[in-house]
Amino acid sequence: MTTRVADRRPMILRVVMSSFLVLWLIVAAFPFLWTLWGSFKVEGDFFSKADWLNALTGPLTIAETGGSFTSSGYYGAWVQEExxxxxxxxxxxxxxxxxxxxxxxxxxxxxxxxxxxxxxxxxxxxxxxxxxxxxxxxxxxxxxxxxxxxxxxxxxxxxxxxxxxxxxxxxxxxxxxxxxxxxxxxxxxxxxxxxxxxxxxxxxxxxxxxxxxxxxxxxxxxxxxxxxxxxxxxxxxxxxxxxxxxxxxxxxxxxxxxxxxxxxxxxxxxxxxxxxxxxxxxxxxxxxxxxxxx
Amino acid sequence: MKHKTFLWFFLPSGMAMFLFIAMPIVSVLTQSVYAPHEQVIREVENCTLFGCSKATQIDQEATRALRDAEPMGRFVGPSIYTDRNHLAFAEIAGIWRNASGLGDFFGQVTNLPFYDALSFTLTYTALVTPLSLAFGLIIALAVNALPQLFRGPVIFVSLLPMIVTPLVGALILFWMIDARGVLGAALQALAGDPGLSIKASTPLMWTMLIVYGVWSSAPFAFVIYYAGLQTVPGDTLESAMIDGASRWERIRYVILPHLLPLTTFMALIKIMDNFRVFEPIVSFSAGAHAKSLSYFIYSDLGGETRLLSSAAATSVLTIAGIIVLISPVLVRTWHAFGRVRA
Amino acid sequence: MADIQLKGLSKRWGSFIGVKAMDLHIADGEFLVLLGPSGCGKTTTMRMIAGLEDATDGDILIGGARVNGLEPKDRDIAMVFQSYGLYPTMSVYENIRFPLKVRKIPQAEHHERVMRAATTVELTEFLDRKPAALSGGQRQRVALARAIVRKPKVFLMDEPLSNLDAKLRVSTRAQIKNLHHELKTTTIYVTHDQIEAMTLADRVVVMSKGVVQQVGTPLEIYDRPANTFVAGFIGNPAMNLLRGEIRGGVFEGRNVRIPGFSGAADGQVHLGFRAEDAAVAQAGEIAAPIYSLELLGDASMATVQAGESLVAIKAPKDFQGRIGEPLAAQIPASLCHLFDAQSGERLRWSAL
Missing domain, CATH: 1.10.3720.10 (MetI-like)
Known part of the structure; x- marks a missing residue:
């Protein structure tokens, strides 16, 4: 689809608008993705004093549970805490x-x-x-x-x-x-x-x-x-x-x-x-x- | 529609609102002028071999009897409204006499619990409402410039912060800005201060709450502005082009006037919503740094000692506050309706 | 089958008067058209008869029985709405059948009656469709079929043709006329279009601002308008109306002088005549400059500026003239109407 001449926007405006939008999408979606990922880690990784990257890689999760993901949080909440x-x-x-x-x-x-x-x-x-x-x-x-x-x-x-x-x-x-x-x-x-x-x-x-x-x-x-x-x-x-x-x-x-x-x-x-x-x-x-x- | 038919149709809804909205207002009004009974104290004489001694003790039975007889408590008039935890007239008068200047006066007044809550609530409402509207407008303009194909997914992602449970959304942000969370760590790195903690600082806490407010309200403004942009009259826009209006002039003279009624509508809704700000303060455990009126009532109601009278008085003041805030809209609607009828 | 009587029927909203003390008798089997500009109270009158609007004052009698307090469903009336009011979720068949269903008419009769109604309006091939898949004219016919499927005492039609294009309007108009001839049901028809009124009506009621201006057959209304409102509303173009004075049996106004009003009293009047009654001539009662000239096909319409009023005069189609040039036309007093200058009421004078 080509835009007609009258609707064409200047380059700078387009760049500014697009980067703003990308920024907004990150702001809107990132917290959810981050928390979703972190929910399968142990607390020591989700709240890592040492390095925030631990929340992604999860060294403590591996150390404590043997796998890089754990559903212990879900088990604890749904079953243990009813x-x-x-x-x-x-x-x-x-x-x-x-x-x-x-x-x-x-x-x-x-x-x-x-x-x-x-x-x-x-x-x-x-x-x-x-x-x-x-x-x-x-x-x-x-x-x-x-x-x-x-x-x-x-x-x-x-x-x-x-x-x-x-x-x-x-x-x-x-x-x-x-x-x-x-x-x-x-x-x-x-x-x-x-x-x-x-x-x-x-x-x-x-x-x-x-x-x-x-x-x-x-x-x-x-x-x-x-x-x-x-x-x-x-x-x-x-x-x-x-x-x-x-x-x-x-x-x-x-x-x-x-x-x-x-x-x-x-x-x-x-x-x-x-x-x-x-x-x-x-x-x-x-x-x-x-x-x-x- | 005939009056009788109308009555039957409206009855269920009207009864629900009457019983659970109108009556509770009456209930808070009455509760706010009654205080709980004090315990009945009885003097008893304990006599032993060595003589008698007098002691006071609580007469549980009499206390219970009194409470059962008058569950409302004792009538105290407007004294709860004027006490230290609410309008605090005496304290304000004292501060007025002793304050060194206006700044000092306001500083001290906002230390009083009610004024503290009021000042946060008003600040939050006054900042979040325009900021989220402005953000929403920019997002809407940006999305409107996208090819049709991308719009759906972008709208989907944009809706998330609005649709998510406020308590939950605020928790998610709170965990991220924790000193051990990803954003908290990023902020520490940015500020070059490894000891920086948002939880410990009142201004940072206020800022974070406002950031949360804008994050969660902007999508609403975006959706409405976006829908508004779809209905901008094409003929007017094209005649503006032919008349020689620049891009900015077209926005200024065609698009913004078209969006103005939507802005009024959203401002009204957002003022209502922001004035009741409550869940993020619970999520952020921010009670020590920032209290809103709703949170103030909540903390009075919760806990072991339910301070019903105090909560009721704050509730009445809060309701009065929101009615004052939206009264311009009410008056305008009323006038507009009058014109239509005339 | 029933007659309808309106006695002192009024509708007010606060201080606004919708219909003012209307008296009318509509005979059994009559086709009555309520005609007037928008906001004249014609639709309100019809809605009061239907029971969709409560009358503020007065009585409505259908077949001799007072129906004021009755709900619409209990008045045994069918109505065709301007936007048809078809049920979008039901098929054409279900739409037509709906009145039978809610009125608890025995199931066994339904199919036959629906088919008969559908055949009458030529809808049989569309019965399975939803209204959204129909053209405007077809929708209009569904609304008609739904009205005739149960034989009601009275038909009400609220501008049923106004959403159709010009060509379809003519054919549907003929269909409605034919339908009425066949069913002979008392019909009240609301319109602002005088051609519809003229072609369909047994009698026309002209209304303005909530007040009945004239009741009569189409010909009476056209030939003997009761006042300046009716004169200025009926006809295309409407009747020419000129201010002037009668003195000694002679009408005199700007650019106009007509003798021959022998029986008329002296004084200020409005003079009215129709464009087709005047004839262009070398010299005549009217002499005024041409304002515009339009070719209609079978004739030309010349408009002249007589004082502050514009006067239309029908001229032969080969009439030649230029804007600004003078034009003379003859109009005998016998073809003129006189109206009171103040009240606008028709004046009687001996020549008629």
Missing amino acids: FWRAAMNSLTVVVCVVCISLTFGTLGGYALSRSPYRYAFWLLLISLVFRAMPPITLVSGYLLPFFEWNLWGHLPTAIIVLVAINQPFTLWMLTSFFRNIPKDLDESAMMDGCSRFQAFRHVIIPVMWPGVITTGLFSFLLAYNDFAVTAMLLSKENQTMIPKIASFLGTTQTKGNVMFAVSSVISVTAPLFLLVMFFQRQIVSGLTAGAVKG
């Missing part, structure tokens, strides 16, 4: 949060997108304010009542709290998706004999799948990545992955524990990698959906 339990908890929380968020959010977002009245605007504005509030401020509001009513520590509590915290964002995103669906569609369904809800279920939802999937991805990320709520509201046996990693850090004195954290960090990041790989287009479109409508 990280699998946290992973199961995370899975429960994330699946429930995504499903409930989407159910509530599609209903609410549809209503907001189709109501011509002023209160719809006010509700959106209020949820924008809710979106602005740091989750930890809400957590400090939950603790006392949850202790009183014995709600603290259970998975369902954390799930419904995460659903609620996700709602403002979910509503905004889905409302902007629903607004892109012509009103003619639900109106013709209603003329054809549907009630509002039937029109929503039979006609709008089938068209909305891309938007629902995109919003679901972001609900997933919010629930999966949450630390403030899950760390404060779940008891130790119900802990999800992220607070579990944080708890590894509290006990770094024990030798090898850091490697538990490193290996579980990689374990947590791997699904996110796959997510970006498969859903890159949806993530990009989701991010822009809100912005375009502004």
Whole structure:
């Protein structure tokens, strides 16, 4: 493909731009690759006092385990420290949060997108304010009542709290998706004999799948990545992955524990990698959906 | 849509938000004006053969009864807000009287825990927001100049810092800048100081947190700017070319105005996100050098003694803070809506 | 099959008036066209009849029964939307069948009725396709088929032709006309295109700013516009309107002098006449400089500058003239219309 004369950039500009981009790619990707590589070494290599190159070659790993790679960090975390339990908890929380968020959010977002009245605007504005509030401020509001009513520590509590915290964002995103669906569609369904809800279920939802999937991805990320709520509201046996990693850090004195954290960090990041790989287009479109409508 | 239908559709979402967002706000407001009960002290007389002595002891039963009867604690009004750990009016007045100059005054004020957290949070928000937007724009312009073939993989890699769990992303960076990590070692070599430790220095810690902030937020700005660049009106750009606009003038008069609404939108989102900065401080174990408002609340809530009232008061102040920060946008949206309706 | 009655029907949004106290009776089997510029309230009126918009005031009666509180699905109405509102995830067949399905009509009847509707609009070869794979005209026909598949009491059509190209519009227009002739279902048709209104309607309702300006057959509307709005809206070109004064049965305006308004009262008026009613001549009632000259094919359209108004006059196609040259034309009083200068209402005078 040849560029037309009008689009040609000066040489210097092209060089500067390209080298900046290469630099950015290194900055963005290198930490992950480095940690992935290091997660198969022992602590003495990952944090090497002698020479940073040890993290690459791993002389201590060879000395301690006999091979240049070891999965002892993963074994320690997943089996010894029962990280699998946290992973199961995370899975429960994330699946429930995504499903409930989407159910509530599609209903609410549809209503907001189709109501011509002023209160719809006010509700959106209020949820924008809710979106602005740091989750930890809400957590400090939950603790006392949850202790009183014995709600603290259970998975369902954390799930419904995460659903609620996700709602403002979910509503905004889905409302902007629903607004892109012509009103003619639900109106013709209603003329054809549907009630509002039937029109929503039979006609709008089938068209909305891309938007629902995109919003679901972001609900997933919010629930999966949450630390403030899950760390404060779940008891130790119900802990999800992220607070579990944080708890590894509290006990770094024990030798090898850091490697538990490193290996579980990689374990947590791997699904996110796959997510970006498969859903890159949806993530990009989701991010822009809100912005375009502004 | 009729009011009744609307109500039924909106009910689940509205109830969730009402119960778990609106009510907790009420809850922090009430908690912040109640303090925990003090323990009930009872005087007992111990009589032995050699006479009687009086001693005080904690009446566990009475204490528990009192706590059960009034779980909220005792009403103390706004005194928690004004105590040393929050707005610290008395301390500030004292500092004002004794401070040698304005610099000294601010120096001492930011030593107070709440102002310390506030100053870090505001600095972080004020620096990370524009820096990540600027970075994102440059990346977007650079990617836009790439051949179509390379764009996909570049976007993939660029998304990673944003998508990764904040606690995890910050940990990964933290391990690298550890004195024994690769970046830490590189910095030591660069500075020629083998004893250099980021963990030990407040300014370096702040810098690292801000670097993390830009690293993790720039992709968001990049994606949105990149999408914005795809929708720059081609006709306007071409008529600018024919009118004789240079490359820079085309960016200045066509592209940037087109991206301006996106910038406002992102600034809003990023101010919200940066104001709640929390996880990187946990990951960096930076509590000793840098506290954000969220971290301040978190450390009050955690630990053996849960300081619920103190956390509640900080929460109320934090919520007030973010509302003040985003109020220009709220007011503008409200006006814009008014115009549309009129 | 049913008639429709609108009694004092109004729609307001805050202080904005969408439709103002509309009274109308639409006979059973009638083809009624609501005509007006955008924002005149014609679509709002139709949406209120459909139940998609709540009336602020007034009653809607379909077949004698008041339907104000009923949901759209309970009014037994079918509607064709401007952008057709086809369900993109369903095939053409499923689209047409959808109304039968949600109305719980016995399964056994579905296939036959869908096929009959599809045959009527010549869609049988596209039944397996998704709407995205159809052309604009085909989509339009799917929307029609979906409307006729269950025999509703009333058809509503909201600018159904406006998304088609000019050629297709003519053929689809004929198809709709034929369909109505066959089914004889009461039909309300909204458009801003006066040619559609003229060709399709039994009666036309001209609306402006939420108010009905005139109700009548296409010919009545064309020949005897009720006020200056209708006069200036109907016809291509629209009726010429000139300010002037009647004194002693003679109309006088800039560059125009027409005698013969014997019964008309003295005073300020608007005078109206159609371009085709004037005839170019050596001398006549109008004498003004030419502003522009356009060849239409079968004739020429000369526009002259009479005072501040431009007046269109139809001339023979071989008419020769130059811009700026004077042109004279004859227009007898009997072919002229008079409107009140203030209210714009049509004035009666004895000659008519």
